[in-house]
């Protein structure tokens with residue numbers, strides 16, 4: 001058999017074998033493999049603990065983390081180039097977009113912040129909050145970090161419709 005025919009036969013065989021083994025492409029990371037760390041003071045006020053579930057990289061451009069905010073803790077003002085979903089998993093928190101009202105969120109709420117919109121998220125002053133955060137990196141960036149949320153901004157009245165805490 002000619003050499004080029006052998007090569008084609010070998011390539012066909014390897015492609016066929018790969019198609020029979022799709023499960024080999026699945027990756028599972030267990031909770032035991034992950035670590036959590038305190039959010040840096042440049043990006044947070046107060047005590048926030050973040051555990052990254054996955055990070056933007058070779059597999060995808062998505063990053064996800066679970067962040068626990070102690071009462072009084074919040075992010076600094078920041079944005080995300082492709083927007084961000086927050087899924088509140090426990091507690092009660094506050095979120096605000098630049099120029100908009102402070103909003104109350106509680107377990108089960110899903111928050112979408114559009115691309116480029118400066119915002120912050122965190123616990124209320126008296127109750128902790130935990131959320132999952134999912135966002136896409138663009139050109140290697142997950143967003144821009146701004147100034148800290150001042151106590152005056154943080155303690156502003158919540159929007160009337162949500163003023164039920």
Ligand code: MN
Pocket residue numbers: 078079080084113119121
């Ligand atoms: Mn955010």
